[in-house]
Amino acid sequence: SRLGSYFSGPTESPKVRMILAKASRIEFVVTGSEKEALLLENQFIKRHKPPYNIKLRDDKDYICLKIDPSHPYPRLVMTRRIKADGSRYFGPYSSAQAVRDTLKWLQSIFPLRRCSDRELANRTKPCVFHQIGRCSAPRAGLISEEEYREIVEQAIKFLEGKATGLIRELKSKMQLAADNLEFERAAWIRDRIAAIEKTIEGQKIVAASFEDKDAVGIWREWGRVEVAVLSVRGGKLIDARSMGFVDRGWTDEEVIEALLQQYYSGRLVPDTVLLPVLPPNTAPFEEVLSERAGKPVRIAKPRAKEDVELVKMATENARELMYARRDREKDFEAMLERLKSRLRLPAPPRVIDAFDISTLFGTFSVGSRVRFTDGEPDRSFYRRYKVKSEAYDDTARMAEVLARYFERERDDMPDMILLDGGKGQLRAAERVRDSLGLRVPLVAIAKGRGEGEPDRFYIVGRANPVKLAAGSSEYRFLQRIRDEAHRFAISYHRKLRRKAGLASVLDEIDGIGPKRKRALLQKFRTVEGIG
Structure with missing residues (x-):
């Protein structure tokens, strides 16, 4: 339908006029469903990089925390890649420093191991972090696998935004420990409760429901388009991201389609994506996102008052971020001119x-x-x-x-x-x-x-x-x-x-040829890993 609209009559879109002027033929591929067509279109865009398609560039790196529940002693790690490997991912975080600060705080409250799998396999004594109460020393036999798993589940609950329920659970465990005269354990749990309560005091609730949502806003000015995405997790606003690009006559619906295709590739997908306008057909996008998330995902225009306010807030963010981006670009252009002058360059070094x-x-x-x-x-x-x-x-x-x-x-x-x-x-x-x-x-x-x-x-x-x-x-x-x-x-x-x-x-070991050596290198990477 989009292609047909290009030939339905005169158009004011400079992008469409340019495409029609330069196109020499039309090729097509028959697919089994709209979902398959959407995925194939995304692959073609990545492969051919068409100049008239919207290319969204996030203004921040995407970083999250990962934990692998299948490991006997899971740990929290920073990662920029999300894979379908059974691990749990939490985020997004606006910067590497933000995720490091979060990880440092979590390790002070939930004493999960810090060492790598290789270090864990060779460890028999507690590390220095155990001495300061930031590691439970699972390999040193100071905590059972069941007790360690309990700490893991508590950390996951906190990262899921279920801090209130976690506090109730910890208070119950504190009372039980006190009744059993385990006063040291009760005091330890009390300190963890206090730290969690202090953290959630400063988090503003922006949604009454605890559903994970992304709210999208669009702002156009000065021949540019700015798209802002607000991330709400567990009812709390945790991040704002923006993408800006030159406006070549794309409609809001086309901008939204590009966002749904590109933004959630390799990112955590929320339960609901709230949009200021809907694409002509949301079904294939919902199907693709649901498949990536491993759960039903809803794409909708806001109806409830709090959802309307979220999209309005996203639009305000898009406007303010466009103004801030314009100021940064002016400063950047001035810096390039200074470099050109000082380094005697023929042109600004873009x-x-x-x-x-x-x-x-x-x-x-x-x-x-x-x-x-x-x-x-x-x-x-x-x-x-x-x-x-x-x-x-x-x-x-x-x-x-x-x-x-x-x-x-x-x-x-x-x-x-x-x-x-x-x-x-x-x-x-x-x-x-x-x-x-x-x-x-x-x-x-x-x-x-x-x-x-x-x-x-x-x-x-x-x-x-x-x-x-x-x-x-x-x-x-x-x-x-x-x-x-x-x-x-x-x-x-x-x-x-x-x-x-x-x-x-490996060269010194009889019976290991080039093929086996290559396989061992790819699998273990280190001698200690093989041992």
Whole structure:
């Protein structure tokens, strides 16, 4: 029906006019149901990246807490990936710091283990966290599996928003412990109750029902569209997220369809999604979301007063977040102009590729490339390089990595290349670049010479470093990019070292050939894991 509407008569939508002007033919695929068509459409959008489709980019990373109830001694861990693996996921959290703070608090109240499965398997004595009351030391025999499971269930109840019922349960257990003259246990439970009550005092109730809901709001202004999603869990507003993009004439219904397709891919799905407008057919979206959530999911316009207020609040958030985003973009544009001027660039550096080398005494030498587009990491362009030559120093290694990069990516050069290093790396990069006839600007960032000294920035054609005010937005921006390239290189370097260490041990064992060795490496990753 959507495609047919494009040919039903004159349209005012610039997007539709552009599509019709450029389209040469129509191809179609027959599917068995609307749900299958929706899933296939989503796959085609991801594969072909059509320029006239809405691409929603969340303004925050999606982080949640995960616990695996099937493990004898489950633990809470941070994760950015949601899988259908039987684990329970809780969130979303607005930042890594927010989830770390939550996890730290939970571990102080619910003393679940912190150590990894490998560490747990080898542990026989209580850890230091047990000494300060933040781990129940399950492998040291200080708590039974049933008692540990009880703590796990209490933590899950709290994360589900069932704090009131949990408090009643704990008060009952406290009274029972006191009646049995187990005063230490009663005092421990009393302290946990007090900590939980203190936490929930500051949480505002925005919904009388304890149903998990997402409320969506849309705001249009200045030729842009802002979509805000408010997450309500257990009756409490826990997060607000927004996505903004240039308005190309999409209707509100098309924006909502894109949201339902993209936003909940790899995210926790609530019981109800409240929308300001409904797509023409909600049934296939409800079916897909219900399948992902493992429970019935309802898509609806608000009717109850509290739901109407939630969508109204989401719309207000969309407006305010658009204004805030516009202010940030103005500040960002001004920063790019300052970088252009200070670093003598031909254009503002909207796209920056950064490189770093990681090595240990010349072994397992690797390089990394990260890309930042409009100030944000673009992970689809991240690359890892294993240094192939017997390069004797970081300068030669950087030259090898850049030569391979330039050869492969010469038709997709960024506005600027940032090198982790000093004059040596810059000169090596300049030689490689010039030998290939390229003109991409090069900048090197080197650590300060002494403790507390600011980083130095070098550009081609200037002997002395360019001074950027330490603490300025442009200074911190380039540091952030350099640190991300360094992190990416270090992670690859460590991975290769772990693999090599395990492989060398397995080579000494009779009866383990290349195929079995590869399977063991993929399964256990470490010698301790195999043991």
